[in-house]
Amino acid sequence: MISLKHLKIIQALHENSTLTRAANVLHLSQSALSHQIRYLEEKLGITLWEREGRNLRLTKAGELLLQTAQQLLPILEQTEKTLKAYAQGRQGILRIGVECYPCYEWLTKVIGVFLQKMPNVEVEIINKFQFSGHEGLLNYHIDILITPDRERKADIHIETLAQYNLVLLVANEHSLAHKTIITPKDLTNETLLTFPVPLERLDILTQFLNPAHIKPKHIKKIESIELMLQMTMLERGVCILPEWLANEFIKKMPVKKIQIGVEGLSQKLFAILRKQDREINYIQRFVKISKEVVNVP
Amino acid sequence: MISLKHLKIIQALHENSTLTRAANVLHLSQSALSHQIRYLEEKLGITLWEREGRNLRLTKAGELLLQTAQQLLPILEQTEKTLKAYAQGRQGILRIGVECYPCYEWLTKVIGVFLQKMPNVEVEIINKFQFSGHEGLLNYHIDILITPDRERKADIHIETLAQYNLVLLVANEHSLAHKTIITPKDLTNETLLTFPVPLERLDILTQFLNPAHIKPKHIKKIESIELMLQMTMLERGVCILPEWLANEFIKKMPVKKIQIGVEGLSQKLFAILRKQDREINYIQRFVKISKEVVNVP
């Protein structure tokens, strides 16, 4: 009766608003979708969409079906991907979600070694989430989440992957450049360049500046790390990076790293996974390899 | 590519061992199934079954698909049932799992009032579980579990429905009949009639006899509550029942209830549900009505 095709249609219709657009996305004719939803409504004996002018709006029953679709389709998709990976002689497919910019940089450093050591596992990296990374994990959109946020929730398993210091990067000519350690006060008149994430997720604020009740003059959000470094170099601001990442830029650009506070500002990266996946061979190996490879000073 | 039909086939095949029998269950010809699994294997480019003589055995890939089927099909089935209920003008369908004999008796007492007060909700009662009731809940085989076991797990919500004393029932002529309170020692030479559940789930043992390091002479498992009462009456043993249930039998049979221990032996019944279902109107009403109706002394 209800088939996966119907679930896909209801989902596509929800995401694309109109039958016509949904049909395009699904590579079908508008007519086909129209027939299908009519068939489904007829079979179920219930209206799933209210016709509102030239729009369709889901009824309560339709919402239920949509919810089911959103629950089932990602699971099936993962299974299909894994089977496809099997078919190619691989062990499976590992979808890694990254939830922060350093995570992404870190992953690019690890991934080479990883792919080499595990040629039998296909890897997919996902950094856009419909909701949160944690939701994505539980809804089977990803299998592993790399994040600095240690979420203690049920049915998930947490592994610590790395711990390192965050450092301040400034241009060599910058007035702070002679310092070896900065205090919160030093940043009062600085423009802080950050990645575009909510402020409460910036450790430099929550762990360092906020406790001292100090705000930087400006906080400027920048998408790309290269651009951020350019602006730092040109003294348009200062930025905070993991030390291992900072070390690379110091080599090739006129910038200097400075320790943050007397104790340093440390950050951890965690790998979060579904508890039931702990036993999966390639997931265990991913965690193991990750810990070994990332030997960040 | 993979369709629900395939998932149903793989599941039926697993449950019925042979293609032929699975085909019967699905009301299809053996040929149809054979074609379908061939098609699926061809499309996926991977063997799902090993042909072992005249049996089929799932490969690792097949196991994965089976697992997916077992995860998805119950969810879809529940959605279909709910939609069907909607179609009949009902609010939904509520599948109640009962995990103990008193639970079942209790439910039969409540269900009348419940159906009357909620004519718009269809009810289904399930007392056989593939695994545990808790699993059944998380796998969408049931929506509410009635149980005396308070399981504190993630993503489930617990409501206390009732609290009452367990009492000992003996024949009027029984040597213990004159007592108002029994001690563990009193049961040393008795045959204890119980429902067929694992011993560790019997409160009379775990809460009363075990702590005193006393065992009854025999423990005899009996399926039906009527038979249990018959045997009690004929002095073939004694049994433990909820007081509210015992009260009914006392009225019509020559049996007597006796308090267990100085403090009495109390038991609670809980309703367990998935957290995300808490808001559903008819589930809230079920819990509310249950608490009101069951006014067990």
Add this chain to the structure above:
DNA sequence: ACTTAATCATGAGATATATTCATATATGAT
């Protein structure tokens, strides 16, 4: 009010997919 562009709906015919029937092939037990 008329026009236009965009939407969904529908019927008929074409295509694709699934099922059955009849039969072949393979296996294990006796």
Add this chain to the structure above:
DNA sequence: ATCATATATGAATATATCTCATGATTAAGT
């Protein structure tokens, strides 16, 4: 070797699904 019981397969049939062409409805612009 024979028989009972499996699965596999090819061809014919039945069913389901899609597209095409077109109609009907609606919202917005003139």
